[in-house]
Amino acid sequence: MFCPTCGAKASATAKFCSSCGQAMDSDTGTTLVDHDGGFDGETIAPVASTPRKPPPTPTPSRTPRSTPTPNPLTSSDAISGGRFTPGQFLAERYRIVALAGRGGMGEVFRAEDLTLGQIVAMKFLPERLSRDAAALSRFHAEVRNARQVSHPNVCRVFDIGEAEGTLFLTMEYVDGEDLASVVRRIGRLSPDKATEIARQICAGLAAAHERGVIHRDLKPANVMLDGAGKIRITDFGLAGLAASMQSEDARAGTPAYMAPEQLAGREVTTKSDIYSLGLILYEILTGKRAFEASTLQELVRLRESGTITNPSTLLRDLDPLIERVILRCLEADPGKRPASALQVAAALPGGDPLAAALAAGETPSPQMVAAAGSTEGIKPWLGIALVATVLLGLVAHMMLADRYRVQNLTPLQKAPDVLLARSQEIIQQLGFPETPADTAHGFFTDYDYLNYIQEYDKSQTRWQRLASDRPATVIFWYRQSPREMQSDNFFNSIGSGVITPWEPPSDVTGMISVFLDTHGRLLLFKRIPPERDPPGGPSPPPDWSPLFSAAGLDPSKFTSATPEWSDLLYSDSRAAWTREITTPIQATERVETAAYRGKPVYFRVLFPWANPYRDRLHPASAHQKLASIIGIVLFGAVLFGSILIVKRNVKQKRGDEAGSWRLANFLFFVFLAMWALQAHHLASLGEFGTIVLALAWAFLVSTFARMLYFGLEPFVRRRDPHTLIGWVRLIGGKIRDPLVGRDVLFGMTYGVLLGVFESVDNVLLPLFGGLPPLPGTPSMESLLGIRQTLGSVFAYTWVFVLYSLGIFFFLFLLRLLVRKDWIAAIVIVFLGTITNTGGDYLWLTFLASAVIWLSIYAVLRRFGLLALVVGLVVQNMLVTFPMTTHLSRVPGSIGFAYLRGEVF
Numbered sequence: 085m086f087c088p089t090c091g092a093k094a095s096a097t098a099k100f101c102s103s104c105g106q107a108m109d110s111d112t113g114t115t116l117v118d119h120d121g122g123f124d125g126e127t128i129a130p131v132a133s134t135p136r137k138p139p140p141t142p143t144p145s146r147t148p149r150s151t152p153t154p155n156p157l158t159s160s161d162a163i164s165g166g167r168f169t170p171g172q173f174l175a176e177r178y179r180i181v182a183l184a185g186r187g188g189m190g191e192v193f194r195a196e197d198l199t200l201g202q203i204v205a206m207k208f209l210p211e212r213l214s215r216d217a218a219a220l221s222r223f224h225a226e227v228r229n230a231r232q233v234s235h236p237n238v239c240r241v242f243d244i245g246e247a248e249g250t251l252f253l254t255m256e257y258v259d260g261e262d263l264a265s266v267v268r269r270i271g272r273l274s275p276d277k278a279t280e281i282a283r284q285i286c287a288g289l290a291a292a293h294e295r296g297v298i299h300r301d302l303k304p305a306n307v308m309l310d311g312a313g314k315i316r317i318t319d320f321g322l323a324g325l326a327a328s329m330q331s332e333d334a335r336a337g338t339p340a341y342m343a344p345e346q347l348a349g350r351e352v353t354t355k356s357d358i359y360s361l362g363l364i365l366y367e368i369l370t371g372k373r374a375f376e377a378s379t380l381q382e383l384v385r386l387r388e389s390g391t392i393t394n395p396s397t398l399l400r401d402l403d404p405l406i407e408r409v410i411l412r413c414l415e416a417d418p419g420k421r422p423a424s425a426l427q428v429a430a431a432l433p434g435g436d437p438l439a440a441a442l443a444a445g446e447t448p449s450p451q452m453v454a455a456a457g458s459t460e461g462i463k464p465w466l467g468i469a470l471v472a473t474v475l476l477g478l479v480a481h482m483m484l485a486d487r488y489r490v491q492n493l494t495p496l497q498k499a500p501d502v503l504l505a506r507s508q509e510i511i512q513q514l515g516f517p518e519t520p521a522d523t524a525h526g527f528f529t530d531y532d533y534l535n536y537i538q539e540y541d542k543s544q545t546r547w548q549r550l551a552s553d554r555p556a557t558v559i560f561w562y563r564q565s566p567r568e569m570q571s572d573n574f575f576n577s578i579g580s581g582v583i584t585p586w587e588p589p590s591d592v593t594g595m596i597s598v599f600l601d602t603h604g605r606l607l608l609f610k611r612i613p614p615e616r617d618p619p620g621g622p623s624p625p626p627d628w629s630p631l632f633s634a635a636g637l638d639p640s641k642f643t644s645a646t647p648e649w650s651d652l653l654y655s656d657s658r659a660a661w662t663r664e665i666t667t668p669i670q671a672t673e674r675v676e677t678a679a680y681r682g683k684p685v686y687f688r689v690l691f692p693w694a695n696p697y698r699d700r701l702h703p704a705s706a707h708q709k710l711a712s713i714i715g716i717v718l719f720g721a722v723l724f725g726s727i728l729i730v731k732r733n734v735k736q737k738r739g740d741e742a743g744s745w746r747l748a749n750f751l752f753f754v755f756l757a758m759w760a761l762q763a764h765h766l767a768s769l770g771e772f773g774t775i776v777l778a779l780a781w782a783f784l785v786s787t788f789a790r791m792l793y794f795g796l797e798p799f800v801r802r803r804d805p806h807t808l809i810g811w812v813r814l815i816g817g818k819i820r821d822p823l824v825g826r827d828v829l830f831g832m833t834y835g836v837l838l839g840v841f842e843s844v845d846n847v848l849l850p851l852f853g854g855l856p857p858l859p860g861t862p863s864m865e866s867l868l869g870i871r872q873t874l875g876s877v878f879a880y881t882w883v884f885v886l887y888s889l890g891i892f893f894f895l896f897l898l899r900l901l902v903r904k905d906w907i908a909a910i911v912i913v914f915l916g917t918i919t920n921t922g923g924d925y926l927w928l929t930f931l932a933s934a935v936i937w938l939s940i941y942a943v944l945r946r947f948g949l950l951a952l953v954v955g956l957v958v959q960n961m962l963v964t965f966p967m968t969t970h971l972s973r974v975p976g977s978i979g980f981a982y983l984r985g986e987v988f
Contacts, residue, residue, distance in 0.1 A: 167208070168193060174247040178206060178254075194257060204242065205257040208250050220251075227253065230320045232295045237288030239308065239316040258316045263304035263368060272371030275403060279432050281307075281315055282365050286429035288317045289361065293354045293425060294449050300352050302360035303341040304367060339380055340373065344387035344416050354425075355418035361428065362413025362421075369406070370398040374414060388416060405433040426455035438805050447802040450740045454812045456805070461822035462829075470833050477836035478962075481843065485967040488846035490529060490861045492968050493550040494557045496602045500525065500868050506604040507562035510634045511596055514684060516611065518594065520564035524583035524764055527864040530557055536693035537669070538858055544850055547859055552668035555691055556601035558864075561585045565595045568766050570773060581763030581774040582865075606634035609687040613654050613680045626657055626679035631687045635675075642675060649676040649696070653685050714915060718894060723792070730795040739794040740801070746815045748790035754882045755782040761875030762865065789886055796893040804896065810950035830947050831954025838939065838955065839962035845928065863964040873965070880960050888953040892944060905945070913937040 172180045177199050184192040184205060195206045209223075223244075230241045240256040263281070266273070273281070285307060292299065299306075299320055308316045339347060343359035346352050366374040374392050377383035395410055396402045409431045415421045422428045426449070438448050438456040448456070461467070486492050498506075504525050533555055537546050550557050563569065563583065571587050590597060593615055599608035609631065632639045642661035650658070655678035662674045671692050678686035733739040759778040765771055801808060810827035818824060843860065850856050865872040899908040916937035917930050943952050 167191065174206075174252075175245050178204070178247075180206075195254075197254070203257045205239075205255045207253040207255060208247075209252065211250050223251070229295070229297045233292045233297055233320060235288050235291035237284045237315055237317060238291060238320065239318040241320070255318070256316065258308040258310050258318070260308050260310035263307045263309060263315075263364065266309060267304060267368055267371060272399075273368045275369060275399075275401075275406060278365065278369045279406065279434070280313070281309070281368065282361070283429050283432055284315045285317065285361060285364070286425040286432075288315070289357055289425035290429070290449065290452060292317075292320055293357070294451070298352060298354060299357050299360070300346070301337040301341070302357050302364065303338050304364055307364065339383055340375075342387075343418070344384070345418060347384050347387055353418065355421050358413050358421045358425065358428065359415075359418075361425065362410050365406075365410050365413070366395055369402065369410075370395050372398060403433050405431065424451055424455065426452045430455040447738065447798060448805050450743055450801070450812050450816075453801060453805045453808050454816055454818070456809055462826050467829065470829050473833050474829075474836050477833070477840050480840050481836065481962055482967045482969045484840065484843040484846065485860070486969055488547075488843055488856070488859050489967065490534075490550065490557055490859050491867070491966045493547055493859055494602065495551065495553070496558060496867075498602060498604055500527075500560070503560040503600055503602070503604055504562060507560070507598040507600060508564075510598060510606055510609070511564070513634065514609070514630055516594075516596065516683075518566070520596075521566050522568045522766075523562070523564045524569060525560065525562045525868075526584070527867045528559055528561060528585065529861045529864065530555075530559055531861075532693040532695055533557055533691070534858060534861075536691075541669070542855060544856065547856055549668035550859075553603060554601060554605070555669070555671075556607060558602055558867075559607060560600045560602065562598045562600070563590075563596070565592055567592050567595075568768060568770050569764065570766060570770050571764065581759060581765075581778060583764040603636075605636040606631065606687065607689050609634075609684060610651060610653065611683075611685045613685050617681075620681070623656055623680075624682035626659075626677075626682050626684060628659065628677055628684070631677065631684055632675075635687075635689055637675065637689075645674070647676055647678075648674075649688065649690065650678065651686050651688075653678060653680075655680045655685050657682075718915070719890075721894070721897075723788070727791065727795065729799075730791055733794060733798055738798040740797050740812075741794070743797070743812060743815050744790045744794040746817075747793050748786040750815070751789050751882050751885065752782045752786035754878050755785055758875050758878035758882065761871050761878065785882060785886070789889065792889060792893065796896070799900075800893070800896050803900075807892075807944060807948040810948050811953075814950055824950065827947055827950040828954050831943075831951035832958050834939070834943055834947075834951060834955035835958025836962065838936065838959040841935070842932070842959075842963060845932065849928075860963060862966040866965050876965070877961065880957055880964075884956045884960055885953055888949065888956050891940060892949050892952065895941065895944060909938065909941050912941055916940075 168174065168180045170180055170182055174180065174195070177197060178195045179198060181194040181196055181203070184194045186192070190207055190209045193206045193208070195204055196202075197204050227241060227244050234240065239258060242254040242256070245252055245254065272278075289299070289302075297320055299317065301319060302317070306317060306319045308318055310316070337346060341360045341363050343352075343356040346356045346359075363374050366372075375383060375386045377386055392411075392414060395407050396404070409422075409428060412420070412422055412431075413428065422431065438452065462470075507525070534557065537549060541549070563585065569583055569588055571581050571583055585597065585599075590610065590612055593612050595612045597608065597610040598606070601607055629639065639661070642663045645660040645662045647658040647660040649660075657679040659677045660675065662672055665671055665673050674690040676686070676688050676690060677684065730739070756778060759782070763774060763778065766774065797808070810821075810823050813821045814824045845857050846859070848854075863876050865876050895908065895912055898911055899905060902908050902911065913934050917933040940952065940956075943955060
């Protein structure tokens with residue numbers, strides 16, 4: 085055995101060095117490699133091939149001599165057995181200052197780098213290393229890995245070189261002493277100081293583990309404490325170097341600080357470093373080692389059994405949280421230890437690893453972000469209060485929906501299946517009994533009617549007109565075709581493959597379209613005539629009475645008029661009629677018809693608000709143009725900004741690779757689930773085209789999300805990581821995490837309250853003499869049944885996850901640009917408000933929009949990204965799904981089914 089201080093050879097049983105008088109400590113600077121010997125027969129990787137002579141015995145003196153401190157340097161240290169003398173030049177660059185210490189892996193000198201004018205530490209390795217090609221290659225790999233670790237709590241490795249036939253390392257010089265010396269000098273550290281040191285060790289270990297570097301010889305002697313109280317972990321990878329010299333990887337290190345699996349020669353993982361960290365915490369807190377053994381076999385037995393004296397028995401005022409952390413680190417089973425050093429730091433009392441990383445100028449890793457924050461849920465009373473708020477908000481929302489939602493103001497008396505059967509019945513009554521090859525149906529809202537009432541009716545009761553049987557506000561449509569119908573427009577269908585009244589176009593002979601009101605009365609009939617028609621006799625006069633009967637109209641109450649409307653259909657006979665109505669609105673009702681060879685091809689009931697869309701260009705207003713420009717600019721800024729930095733993040737390995745993949749996969753499968761539920765599927769090879777379209781859109785959406793997240797998330801993680809904690813935990817698979825549950829609950833509460841807020845103007849405006857605003861309209865797909873409702877849930881999920889991410893990252897970039905949170909809040913409110921249009925009271929629209937955007941900003945800053953995503957998804961589902969307290973109605977049963985899924 086060699087003295088760790090002066091390098092003199094000493095007896096294996098000696099407690100003190102006979103040369104310098106220092107205490108013999110097997111952990112101090114000595115890296116061991118097991119070689120089938122006993123505990124006392126460990127093979128030490130020595131400093132040189134031959135032991136150096138001990139220094140001469142000092143002359144006795146009557147003056148008492150103080151105990152020497154091993155690390156502070158004096159000029160005599162270098163003369164006392166060091167292979168180089170002070171002032172000696174090496175490698176034409178370095179000048180030796182003094183010997184800093186010795187250990188099993190060589191000598192360490194304090195030296196001056198004359199090229200850069202810096203003080204460095206030079207560690208000279210055993211001479212036989214340079215003679216072993218395999219070990220030398222391994223050494224280069226170890227140093228290459230160690231150089232990748234750049235962290236304030238890790239002693240940096242600068243370079244390798246050779247002087248006088250011996251390899252050396254140049255490292256950062258730490259002016260201080262190691263923890264082993266501190267413990268010998270003062271006995272133990274205070275819990276606060278030990279916790280502070282432990283947190284720094286955790287930060288350094290986390291940085292190394294993130295780069296795939298395992299220490300393998302973590303012990304107090306390899307943890308330096310400088311004069312400012314900052315620690316540096318030294319000798320990363322050198323235990324692996326010792327192992328490469330002896331071909332015993334798993335046994336490299338210091339037995340007293342090895343994990344059981346490492347001591348037994350099985351494996352070395354990051355969990356092994358966690359175990360060594362627990363031993364260090366135990367020792368610096370109690371002043372004693374966790375395991376005391378006289379032989380290696382006894383030490384192995386103690387480690388495997390897990391027998392340990394609890395730290396609290398040695399230190400009665402020890403915080404139970406600290407003891408729990410230590411005991412978890414010292415679990416014999418690696419699977420029971422903390423998953424990472426970050427988890428250890430997060431479990432320590434009173435610490436914030438994120439704040440420490442930010443203060444050190446580091447970008448916390450996704451694992452550090454996930455490990456930060458609370459690990460406990462909210463208080464029970466707060467949870468109950470939030471759940472109660474959600475329930476009360478849902479009740480309020482349903483009560484408001486009864487009075488201010490279109491589907492509740494307009495009678496929906498017949499279920500979709502009844503209206504479907506009625507459409508097919510009308511087609512047969514009109515003389516077209518052919519069995520179609522494909523059909524589709526759905527609902528849509530006549531917004532032209534709503535806008536007409538809003539513009540021309542300024543009464544307090546204007547929306548009560550919607551309760552009348554006709555004109556219709558909610559319209560049922562049905563299409564049938566002798567061929568399969570397939571929506572193959574890439575942009576119009578948004579990849580969902582949904583058939584609409586206008587997509588795909590009606591261009592196949594025999595294709596029929598029917599529009600009904602919610603009572604089953606005909607509003608429109610259209611049939612495509614043949615493209616080729618052989619000459620025939622004169623066409624019989626068409627019989628319009630079946631059409632009037634299907635529409636529930638009395639022809640005798642109409643006056644013949646000149647036809648004014650035509651469809652893109654060829655016809656040889658046209659007719660029109662008009663009449664005046666006074667209930668529920670004073671207007672002219674018009675009926676237009678057309679026939680070909682005596683059979684109807686066109687029938688339509690029209691009112692003054694009907695728009696000839698083929699004739700009108702619908703020019704956008706200046707406000708609408710401005711809103712479009714702002715939206716395009718913002719989208720482009722976020723998109724191209726993320727593209728520019730994705731490449732850099734890939735090179736620097738800064739992005740959250742795993743998180744971005746999980747997000748992309750989630751959106752990909754959510755989009756496909758939406759498509760599977762909402763799409764119009766075909767029982768033929770034509771379905772392949774729909775599948776390709778859906779896959780293309782799913783890939784586009786998920787790739788855009790991954791690029792956006794991978795590009796911008798590291799910047800948020802560096803400057804504002806607290807907003808990502810719940811989100812990172814969720815996409816990491818911690819669905820049952822208390823913090824995730826908290827954010828989801830807060831998000832649901834925010835979404836419900838936001839939905840209620842958006843309906844409050846329907847109550848407040850009439851109370852103060854204002855006109856009631858335009859009633860809300862539900863998602864028409866949700867009126868068709870549970871399948872389409874679930875499809876809409878998936879649609880809103882992926883849309884508003886992307887929407888929330890866009891807001892989140894844009895707001896962050898805005899804060900970077902203006903550098904003040906309050907200025908960023910003003911700008912985001914202005915941009916969000918200026919893009920809103922419509923309403924009788926534009927000032928109220930702007931005010932409500934400002935409140936909404938302020939709330940978005942506040943939720944992001946206070947609760948983070950996850951709460952915002954959940955809130956916006958819930959809010960939009962509540963606003964667009966059919967909700968009512970009358971559960972027996974058609975929309976009520978569907979809305980209640982959604983509500984049960986949302987709450988439970």
